[in-house]
Amino acid sequence: YVKNTKEILEKASKERYAIGAFNFNNMEFLQAILEAAEEEKAPVIVATSEGAIKYIGKGDIETGAKLAVEMVRTYAEKLSVPVALHLDHGRDFKVIMAAIKAGYSSVMIDASHLPFEENLRETKRIVEIAHAVGISVEAELGKLKGIEDNVVEKESVLVDPEEAKVFVKETEVDFLAPAIGTSHGAFKFKGEAQLDFERLKKVKEYTQIPLVLHGASMVPQDIVKLANEYGAELSGAKGVPEDMLKKAIELGINKINTDTDLRITFVAYLRKVLSEDKSQIDPRKIFKPVFEQVKEIVKERIRIFGSSGKA
Numbered sequence: 244y245v246k247n248t249k250e251i252l253e254k255a256s257k258e259r260y261a262i263g264a265f266n267f268n269n270m271e272f273l274q275a276i277l278e279a280a281e282e283e284k285a286p287v288i289v290a291t292s293e294g295a296i297k298y299i300g301k302g303d304i305e306t307g308a309k310l311a312v313e314m315v316r317t318y319a320e321k322l323s324v325p326v327a328l329h330l331d332h333g334r335d336f337k338v339i340m341a342a343i344k345a346g347y348s349s350v351m352i353d354a355s356h357l358p359f360e361e362n363l364r365e366t367k368r369i370v371e372i373a374h375a376v377g378i379s380v381e382a383e384l385g386k387l388k389g390i391e392d393n394v395v396e397k398e399s400v401l402v403d404p405e406e407a408k409v410f411v412k413e414t415e416v417d418f419l420a421p422a423i424g425t426s427h428g429a430f431k432f433k434g435e436a437q438l439d440f441e442r443l444k445k446v447k448e449y450t451q452i453p454l455v456l457h458g459a460s461m462v463p464q465d466i467v468k469l470a471n472e473y474g475a476e477l478s479g480a481k482g483v484p485e486d487m488l489k490k491a492i493e494l495g496i497n498k499i500n501t502d503t504d505l506r507i508t509f510v511a512y513l514r515k516v517l518s519e520d521k522s523q524i525d526p527r528k529i530f531k532p533v534f535e536q537v538k539e540i541v542k543e544r545i546r547i548f549g550s551s552g553k554a
């Protein structure tokens with residue numbers, strides 16, 4: 244179990260590969276992610292959003308954070324690969340403190356919806372607290388389009404590399420998520436997928452710290468098709484193409500957040516299994532083949548990120 248996420252990201256940054264940060268909300272997704280990392284001999288970051296902590300704790304933040312840490316630690320001590328637990332999109336000070344207290348390896352303070360100076364101040368405050376107890380901090384600059392945990396961002400505002408330089412220097416944040424055109428969810432682009440690689444290159448040059456790509460799911464079309472064949476309505480779903488992910492990694496992305504690809508895989512295969520095995524009522528027999536597929540998509544992502552064999 245990794246004490247602070249920075250140690251695995253610094254190595255990735257030096258060697259120009261990326262580590263997957265996979266979201267989980269329950270035991271089965273966590274199992275699939277950790278099995279995939281172990282089979283790929285890859286360091287891995289597992290992440291909970293604030294909503295996931297509330298879901299795991301049935302509304303009680305302390306319980307949710309504690310249970311997440313204990314689940315991850317208990318599984319991780321059996322594995323040969325380094326595992327970090329990360330608070331994704333921390334916004335509520337109470338939730339960030341609960342994660343730090345419970346023993347998370349890193350926390351994200353997402354104040355990107357605030358003006359620059361306020362984002363800087365909020366981030367600096369969390370960095371001081373987290374660093375005092377040896378925990379790493381992620382922050383975001385610029386805005387993703389789409390819905391970020393029920394905050395609707397109408398327009399994406401791309402990162403300003405000059406601002407990033409000042410922001411990182413002043414806050415001493417450990418890793419930064421620059422908005423370069425991605426958005427959360429399965430419908431990322433209206434037309435062609437497009438990332439601002441020029442900006443990314445400058446942000447890396449000016450900050451020289453590990454960088455994070457949010458909204459990075461690929462949304463594989465074969466899995467979308469399968470889901471739709473079994474009754475889902477996901478037409479028009481579009482993600483970040485593999486070649487763009489690889490280019491982003493070359494330019495300095497070292498942590499790649501993935502949630503939607505696991506969700507779509509889960510939904511497609513759950514629908515398939517339920518429609519094919521009509522008399523099955525044992526959840527373990529229903530979930531086994533479904534999470535086998537979730538594990539496979541995590542392994543595929545890990546291979547694309549270049550972190551296979553890096554443990």
Ligand SMILES: O=C(COP(=O)(O)O)N(O)CCCCO
Pocket residue numbers: 266292331332391392426427428429456457458459460461500501502503504
């Ligand atoms: O950036 C991401 C993942 O993005 P994607 O939706 O592309 O998997 N995350 O931070 C995961 C949580 C998104 C909100 O639920």
Ligand code: NA
Pocket residue numbers: 329330331332351381500
């Ligand atoms: Na994050």
Ligand SMILES: [Zn+2]
Pocket residue numbers: 332427457458500
């Ligand atoms: Zn995100």
